[in-house]
Amino acid sequence: MAFVKLPAEVEKDIHACLQCGYCNFVCPIQLNPDRGFESWRVRGKMYHLKRYAHPGTFDRLMRRRPEITPEFVERVYNCTACGYCQHVCHANIKFNDRWEQVKEWFVTNGAGPLDRHKALRTRVIAKHNPYDEPHESRDAWIPKTAKRSRNPEILYFTGCTASYRQQKIAQDATRVLDAAGVDYDILGKDEWCCGSPLIRTGQTDIVRDEVDGLVKHNLNEIEKRGARTVVTACAGCFMTLSHNYPLYAGKPDFKLLHLTQFIDKLVADKKLKLKKPLPKKVAYHDPCHIGRHFGIFEEPRRILKSFPKSSYIEMKHNRYDSQCCGAGGGYKIQFNDRAEYIASLRVLEAKELGAEMLVSACPFCVTNLTGGAKVAGVKMEVAELVSLVAESVS
Ligand code: SF4
Ligand code: SF4
Known part of the structure; x- marks a missing residue:
């Protein structure tokens, strides 16, 4: 260069x-x-x-x-x-x-990104998601039983990973919102990729474009729904909407919460009661993009401790010193084997602790840790916290 x-x-x-x-x-x-x-x-x-x-x-x-x-x-x-x-x-x-x-x-200056990162940009432009999935099926995961509101207080911003790759997590999120009687809606096909994989790889032009960029589109659609609070289960979406969107488009009119913050409040307000115990001895993995970046450490732990006779145990590397799962920043798409190797070390840490299940609060962490468990060759169930909550309240 x-x-x-x-x-x-x-x-x-x-x-x-x-x-x-x-x-x-x-x-x-x-x-x-x-x-x-x-x-x-x-x-x-x-x-x-x-x-x-x-x-x-x-x-x-x-x-x-x-x-x-x-x-x-x-x-x-x-x-x-x-x-x-x-x-x-x-x-x-x-x-x-x-x-x-x-x-x-x-x-x-024409020196980046790396090869596989370039495909992210092409896919997001053509299909509004980085997984090369048809945009028409973005809302296919939404259960017919979901009690969506036309006048929602809360908008559940689903994200690409839960919409296409971890649909059960998205469905479990609606089960929890339904169980608590929350007035919510989902953007469905009106939602586009939040832009996280592009921002993390330096490809910000189509994210910040003031006419038809991702930020402009998603903010317009959120505004049309009229919800005062936006909730997301994905740590990457949370980081992007709370940190990057204001940099590009100024302070938004809505409040943004991670789903663990929202559920923690529902439990504290007694709108949600966890009835069934955790299925196994559970360790919690802090997603970097809500943990180290935003200090959301105690909310998921309070939820885990709210299960009857909680069998939650603490990882050696936790909170600010949590060890990354290896998925973020565009690393997994370019260097999948290395990302899963990093995840395998996290799984082994949980195993050595005596955990039978590794729980996180991000669909992308869950995807990579699941791959990591295979690489480590150990028996370790990997789950999203919202799925455990959905099982406990229903
Ligand atoms: S920790 Fe020290 S070496 Fe590392 S970036 Fe900061 S100042 Fe530089
Ligand atoms: S992966 Fe390394 S360089 Fe990147 S944010 Fe983490 S510590 Fe910093």
């Missing part, structure tokens, strides 16, 4: 980096045995960017400069957007945004 200026905030932060290395020991990418070298590490990538933008005296004398090579681009895309580097950074660098800005910069 010919020399081009770094995005302004990245330029500022390459000078803030102390090269102290606290970030070196937390990145899930390094759980892959051949990804431990400095060039795969956050500190190494920051140093590379700094020397690219500011070559040393000797480099200038020799009329040379470090390049942005395809190998370096691949290393930056080796990221699950887990937020751990931001959490530990001693210079307070806001990596959650910075990595996305670097990837956007790659895309703008």
